[in-house]
Amino acid sequence: MFHKLMHGLTGSIFQDDGCECRVNLNDTRGVSIRIEHLNKYYGNNHVLKDVDLEIFAGETFSIIGPSGTGKSVLLKHVVKLETPDSGEIYIDDVAVFSSSKESERDYRYSMVFQSSALFNSLTVGENVGLWLREKRVCKEARIREIIREKLAKVGLEGTEQLRTSELSGGMKKRVAIARSLAMNPDLILYDEPTAELDPVTTDELANTILKLKETTKNTTVIVTHDLNFALYISDRIGMMHDGRVIEVGTPSEIKASQNPIVKSFIFTTTKGIKGD
Numbered sequence: 668m669f670h671k672l673m674h675g676l677t678g679s680i681f682q683d684d685g686c687e688c689r690v691n692l693n694d695t696r697g698v699s700i701r702i703e704h705l706n707k708y709y710g711n712n713h714v715l716k717d718v719d720l721e722i723f724a725g726e727t728f729s730i731i732g733p734s735g736t737g738k739s740v741l742l743k744h745v746v747k748l749e750t751p752d753s754g755e756i757y758i759d760d761v762a763v764f765s766s767s768k769e770s771e772r773d774y775r776y777s778m779v780f781q782s783s784a785l786f787n788s789l790t791v792g793e794n795v796g797l798w799l800r801e802k803r804v805c806k807e808a809r810i811r812e813i814i815r816e817k818l819a820k821v822g823l824e825g826t827e828q829l830r831t832s833e834l835s836g837g838m839k840k841r842v843a844i845a846r847s848l849a850m851n852p853d854l855i856l857y858d859e860p861t862a863e864l865d866p867v868t869t870d871e872l873a874n875t876i877l878k879l880k881e882t883t884k885n886t887t888v889i890v891t892h893d894l895n896f897a898l899y900i901s902d903r904i905g906m907m908h909d910g911r912v913i914e915v916g917t918p919s920e921i922k923a924s925q926n927p928i929v930k931s932f933i934f935t936t937t938k939g940i941k942g943d
């Protein structure tokens with residue numbers, strides 16, 4: 668299940684024309700996501716309550732909110748790791764749950780886990796190239812090139828031979844991002860990317876993600892309770908509270924929100940930095 672989630676790719680987009688790669692990894696696009704009336708129960712716990720949300724193609728969208736409000740559960744629905752009790756998610760207008768043909772998901776998606784989920788027994792380079800090698804997506808020489816390119820993109824040039832156990836938390840996160848980038852995803856999702864990172868490393872990570880967006884057209888969805896991080900990197904932000912999306916807007920709109928729950932969240936998480 669982990670591998671399926673880490674690099675979602677349907678067989679239909681493989682090509683076999685003798686090129687260096689069986690998939691055109693250069694050809695990325697942002698996908699749109701439309702969530703309609705999504706409900707999810709765990710027993711009696713009504714976790715997602717009629718969630719409606721639209722994420723535009725190519726934008727960086729953060730889902731913020733206090734602990735336990737359903738942010739991660741919502742993200743898991745987008746990558747089909749959870750199934751809703753009712754409602755639907757459309758990606759590029761194709762229904763994720765009611766469409767029967769897996770082949771209709773002809774986009775690449777990839778998720779960066781909170782824990783980074785790297786394999787400690789492998790080197791940095793092996794972790795980044797794992798999916799490309801496992802699926803035999805490219806020839807070996809091209810895979811090594813991609814590993815170098817992706818590590819450079821996250822500021823980790825020349826670290827291929829390091830063991831992941833030798834890395835700091837921030838470096839592990841970057842390797843996890845490089846691994847996700849290996850397939851040039853159309854949709855990349857981050858679950859609590861700043862968890863366990865100190866403020867300086869968080870800042871570096873934010874700049875890395877921002878820089879990546881300069882060169883990729885993908886849609887980026889981030890779940891975080893780190894409001895400052897969200898304000899810094901997002902095109903738009905959705906605030907969740909008690910299983911509902913209660914406010915959506917640009918960082919400036921969120922900061923200026925008159926919704927008392929949003930105001931209170933901003934006040935608490937930024938220790939009083941509010942307004943503009």
Ligand SMILES: Nc1ncnc2c1ncn2[C@@H]1O[C@H](COP(=O)(O)OP(=O)(O)OP(=O)(O)O)[C@@H](O)[C@H]1O
Pocket residue numbers: 709712714732733734735736737738739740741892
């Ligand atoms: N697999 C599961 N089985 C039962 N309950 C679950 C499961 N996954 C999540 N929950 C419950 O759903 C609720 C929302 O959890 P979720 O992880 O989405 O919160 P969150 O907003 O991401 O919070 P945090 O920032 O702490 O991760 C919680 O009450 C949690 O206990």
